[in-house]
Amino acid sequence: MPLKVSHLPFVFLFSFFTLSCDSNLDIKPSQEIDEGTALDNDGNIKSVLIGAYANLRKSELWGGRLLLYSEMLGANNEIRWTGTFSQPREMLNKSILTNNTFVTDTWTVAYSTINITNNILDAISKVNEADQDKVKGEALFIRAIVYYELVKLFCQPYIAGNTEVNPGVPLILTPSRGGKNNGIVERYPIEEIYKQIIEDLSIAEQILPDTNGVYASSFAASAILSRVFLQMGDYASARDAANRSINVALSIGKSLMTNYADAFNNESDSQEDIFTIQVNSQDSENAMQLFYSTPEYGGRDGDVSILNAHLELYETGDDRLLLFQERAGALRTNKWRDPNRNVKIIRLAELYLTRAEANFREGTSLGATPLEDLNRIRRRVSLPEKSSVNLENILMERKLELAHEGHILHDIKRTKGFVTDNNDPALKYTFDDPKLVFPIPEREILANSKLIQNPGY
DSSP states (O other), rough: OOOOOOOTTTTTTTTTGGOOOSOSSSSTTTTBBOSSOOOOHHHHHHHHHHHHHHHHHHHTTTTTHHHHHHHHHHHHHEEEESSSOOOHHHHHHHHHOOHHHHHHHHHHHHHHHHHHHHHHTGGGSSGGGGGHHHHHHHHHHEEEEEEEEHHHHHHHTTTTOOTTTTTEEEEEOOBBBBTGGGGGEEEEEEEEEEHHHHHHHHHHHHSSSSOBBBSOHHHHHHHHHHHHHHHHHHHHHHHHHHHHHHHHHHHHOOOOSGGGGGSSSSSOTTHHHHHHOOOSSSOOOHHHHHHSOGGTTTTTOEEEEEEEHHTTTSOOOOGGGGEEETTTEEEEEEOOOSSSSSEEEHHHHHHHHHHHHHHHTOOSSSSHHHHHHHHHHHHHOOOOOOOSHHHHHHHHHHHHHTTSOOOOOHHHHHOOOOOOSSSSTOEETTOHHHHGSSOOOOOHHHHTOOOOOOOOO
């Protein structure tokens, strides 16, 4: 069933999970949540779990902005922000202010979501025994992916410097209620954050069902694990996790869409989707559609335009070129064209490309050879199969297949690439440049004496 926040009867009962950022007279760290109705029975806890999904689908998280942030910071002079909102423009121009409201709201909603999952896990014994594994697995899945998104945006890349020293984000694994801990928590090392993410996802993969409607499943957990390991440069583990996810996905009927364009603008999950954020006319929040589309399709004025430098990367005859269209005076991508369509988080195509890259780097052929996985992606978009493959081929195929889906910045960072400035092509930002990292929000620094600001802010 799609997530319908407006129809949840517990929204008002559990209003303690929401935070106010508007009052300067009562600034609190966003880790601190007021205590509300006790999670004392199976029904309440399951309702709060739906609330965690509802938070996850907000625009500040997987409802679109997390994808937008990656595209703006990693634009590489291939896309441009032409909208009136200053927050994404600051990201595009690498001039983010510490009071950027998009950044602040994402941090706030992220820690609110983490606290919801901590409350659920703390009360898991009150869930009906037959459902405990599923509820626990879903809570762990949500907590893990929120921490993963935070550490990617607010911290140096995993592969930069010393992960035992480089600051990550506050790691909170118990419920924050009332004055408990007062929300004053320091930044843990990046290594500790990644260890917790892996632990949560590994447990989730083991205890979640293979099919779970639109909610987290075992193969969605292994799919996200493959991303985490790839970001860390642990290619053997990324390969294994991707292969596990592929095998389960195929066993329940998942496959690549025959036509590339049909993988997008779907009202319900397609056969290619591993995990999506559900969007419909009642819950229409999709920030990517809002900013990437144009007025005739319910978007704004076409805030994001595609530049020729991006189109020139594609081979002649590539079906992916068909998704670019001139609208509202500029070139647009149709991946996010239609209103009330699901936000794509992870597709089967990504898993094939992860397996191909990891197998290539490890000199293995688990599940398929790198060439076989690469060619299955190329065949789908009417490109000739290659007779041999190298790492550059795989990385370029990944860039084009997943373009405008929120991957670019994180792939640049993990491969130690660079970002070309959108205003001065001679200016390059290296993968570990502080300007490619978000600031800790100003309100959090003011409220939490233990938080250390990122360099350059």
